[in-house]
Amino acid sequence: MWVLFSAVSIVTIEKTSCLAGKTEQAAYDVKNISGAEIIMIGERKVAESQVEIARLVRPNHLNSAGRLFGGLLMQWLDEAAGMVAMRHTRSNVITASVDNLRFIHGAYNGEMVVIIGKVTYVGTTSLEVRLDTYVEHIDDGMRHPINRAYFTMVALDENDKPKPVPRLMIETEAEKAEWEAAKKRREMRMKRKEEGF
Numbered sequence: 001m002w003v004l005f006s007a008v009s010i011v012t013i014e015k016t017s018c019l020a021g022k023t024e025q026a027a028y029d030v031k032n033i034s035g036a037e038i039i040m041i042g043e044r045k046v047a048e049s050q051v052e053i054a055r056l057v058r059p060n061h062l063n064s065a066g067r068l069f070g071g072l073l074m075q076w077l078d079e080a081a082g083m084v085a086m087r088h089t090r091s092n093v094i095t096a097s098v099d100n101l102r103f104i105h106g107a108y109n110g111e112m113v114v115i116i117g118k119v120t121y122v123g124t125t126s127l128e129v130r131l132d133t134y135v136e137h138i139d140d141g142m143r144h145p146i147n148r149a150y151f152t153m154v155a156l157d158e159n160d161k162p163k164p165v166p167r168l169m170i171e172t173e174a175e176k177a178e179w180e181a182a183k184k185r186r187e188m189r190m191k192r193k194e195e196g197f
């Protein structure tokens with residue numbers, strides 16, 4: 001399935017043999033058909049852009065209370081969200097907003113912090129990235145959640161203007177539930193924006 005955006009209409013067509021191929025190759029391709037500019041956008045699976053990064057908490061990462069500094073974790077999260085969004089869009093991205101950033105537990109010197117990021121929703125030019133952060137215990141490999149965050153990232157074209165992002169291929173019930181929840185979060189964000197927050 002491919003989605004075509006034109007200046008006058010949005011048309012959805014089935015993938016044909018001439019369009020078939022790897023989504024990576026045709027993810028963002030501008031064509032001129034009958035004088036109208038058509039932007040062809042592919043679609044990607046959640047798994048195609050998922051990232052997992054691990055960091056060891058060291059003494060220079062700690063705050064005065066001896067825990068991982070929250071601001072540093074936010075930097076790591078922003079980097080992870082950027083990588084997910086870059087993988088999905090294969091383009092330059094910026095962070096538009098961060099919400100539901102919730103610190104459940106602290107992380108301490110010598111602990112391994114694991115961040116897993118994935119796309120939950122795509123709009124027209126933006127996408128939502130969910131980031132789950134865990135402390136992984138070295139002895140038994142068990143992961144304990146310490147944070148969950150949602151980043152809204154916007155894809156930019158060569159003029160630094162928002163540009164359409166590839167669609168998201170929903171494959172599982174869990175991904176469908178994520179999508180529905182993300183739609184509600186997006187509505188709340190838009191409401192906050194309207195109200196000037």
Ligand SMILES: CC(C)(COP(=O)(O)OP(=O)(O)OC[C@H]1O[C@@H](n2cnc3c(N)ncnc32)[C@H](O)[C@@H]1OP(=O)(O)O)[C@@H](O)C(=O)NCCC(=O)NCCS
Pocket residue numbers: 094095096097122123124125126127152154162189190193
């Ligand atoms: C994000 C930014 C491009 C949005 O600009 P804008 O004039 O509102 O642009 P648009 O109205 O075309 O919105 C672009 C997309 O951003 C989304 N968006 C805009 N403001 C948003 C907000 N506060 N929260 C979440 N998404 C937002 C829009 O919904 C739209 O997504 P969609 O196409 O999927 O619907 C602009 O505010 C910006 O450049 N901000 C600075 C970002 C930055 O520098 N980040 C680095 C951290 S300092």
